Amino acid sequence: MSQNTLFPVFLKLENFNTLLVGGGNVGLEKLTALLVNNPLANVMVVADRYLEETEKLAKSSPNVVLTYRKFEFDDLNNKQLVILATDNFELHKEIKLKTTELGILTNVADTPALCDFYLGSIVRKGDLKIAISTNGKSPTLAKRMRQYLEEAIPDSMQSLLDNMKTFRDKLKGDFSTKLEVLNDLTSSMIEKEKKDN
Ligand SMILES: C[C@@]1(CC(=O)O)C2=NC(=C\c3[nH]c(c(CCC(=O)O)c3CC(=O)O)Cc3[nH]c(c(CC(=O)O)c3CCC(=O)O)/C=C3\N/C(=C\2)[C@@H](CCC(=O)O)[C@]3(C)CC(=O)O)/[C@H]1CCC(=O)O
Ligand SMILES: NC(=O)c1ccc[n+]([C@@H]2O[C@H](COP(=O)([O-])OP(=O)(O)OC[C@H]3O[C@@H](n4cnc5c(N)ncnc54)[C@H](O)[C@@H]3O)[C@@H](O)[C@H]2O)c1
Structure with a gap:
């Protein structure tokens, strides 16, 4: 049987700074994942255009800052976590080279080969949280497993x-x-x- 060697951790996003690059559909997905888990997460978002939904979500969270311009390397200053979610693969490769040099953990949405970590599918029942990974094999199956467990675990948990x-x-x-x-x-x-x- 193949082995999943990913090491799961639960991060306290309020304790450090996250940079999200991209404010379109994928950017919105990643921002939602961050804020659903921690509405107080410190997130700087950089993008030259945003979906209205991304702007709305950001406004409802006190520690999210939207920046309306293209990415600049200085955006990496004082960031401990980076998530790349633009439609520009070459830019992602360039930024990943720099974050590797700086030792900043980076997720490149939908690009496993460039990721230091993957986002998991997360079951949430109050204080109980279960993270699911398929080792990148099927995000859809991870989502289905989440839905199955969300139903199976009673709210009385x-x-x-x-x-x-x-x-x-x-x-x-x-x-x-x-x-x-x-x-x-x-x-x-x-x-x-x-x-x-
Ligand atoms: C869990 C979740 C968390 C989140 O993103 O928050 C997540 N993907 C989710 C959904 C989803 N993503 C995609 C679909 C479309 C159907 C499909 O392809 O299956 C759906 C389903 C849907 O949206 O319904 C497309 C996709 N995703 C990746 C690739 C590239 C590739 O596989 O090579 C492609 C093809 C892109 C293309 O075709 O161009 C890669 C990754 N996606 C991961 C996480 C990491 C592995 C997690 C693991 O170990 O299982 C990894 C490796 C890296 C990362 O992105 O972190 C979230 C579910 C949240 C939930 O609802 O619970
Ligand atoms: N939409 C999906 O659900 C989906 C699913 C799988 C794969 N993808 C792929 O993922 C990529 C992103 O998709 P999307 O729907 O989010 O695209 P999108 O066009 O909605 O958003 C792209 C975002 O990237 C930002 N961006 C581009 N260049 C930038 C730069 N230099 N600096 C800062 N921000 C920059 C734009 O401002 C925008 O906010 C695409 O390549 C798409 O093919 C999308």
């Missing part, structure tokens, strides 16, 4: 998580005792879930 947190905060004892209690509790939940289905 949030209250379960809230209760777990309350219980966890109240637990006394050393680390290994806490671990044992939490493992026992969650394993009995899974057994109950299996019986109920």
Whole structure:
């Protein structure tokens, strides 16, 4: 079986600066992905034209700045993450060379060979978040898996998580005792879930 060697992480986008180049359909998709996960993400967008929907989305987010002009290399200053979403492949290649030199992690939309990281398909149920990747083989299947899991996981997951947190905060004892209690509790939940289905 082939192996997916991608290493998943969950980034705190409010802690650093992201540059998005492109404000068309693909740019809108990427901006939506960023803001749906974190409405407070710090994002500078550079594009010489924008879809109205992109402008509307940006206006509703306090830390998004739209810049109306073509990309300039100075836009990379003080950026830790870059997403390229224009219709200009040559420009993407040029920018990627520079971001590699500067050590800035870069996603080039729809161009796996130029990406340092891929965007995942994200299941969100309150505090629970599951990232899905098909190793770039089928973004459509990733989307379908997301839809399947979104339906399969009940909305009550949030209250379960809230209760777990309350219980966890109240637990006394050393680390290994806490671990044992939490493992026992969650394993009995899974057994109950299996019986109920
Ligand atoms: C998950 C998601 C996240 C997001 O983008 O936010 C995402 N693509 C999504 C949708 C989607 N993208 C495309 C279609 C059209 C149908 C199809 O081709 O399947 C659909 C479906 C649709 O829109 O319905 C076109 C496409 N995408 C890539 C290529 C190039 C290639 O494969 O070579 C082409 C062909 C372009 C062309 O033909 O020109 C490449 C990538 N797309 C990835 C992520 C990364 C791999 C993720 C993984 O490991 O699975 C990777 C490698 C890089 C990246 O872009 O980060 C998001 C679903 C969000 C959701 O709804 O849950
Ligand atoms: N639309 C889709 O869903 C889709 C799907 C798969 C692939 N693609 C491909 O992805 C690419 C982008 O598609 P799109 O629909 O977002 O295109 P688009 O024409 O809607 O948007 C292109 C964006 O790139 C910006 N741009 C171009 N040159 C720039 C520069 N030098 N500096 C800054 N910004 C610049 C434009 O201002 C615009 O905002 C195309 O090559 C398209 O073929 C699109």
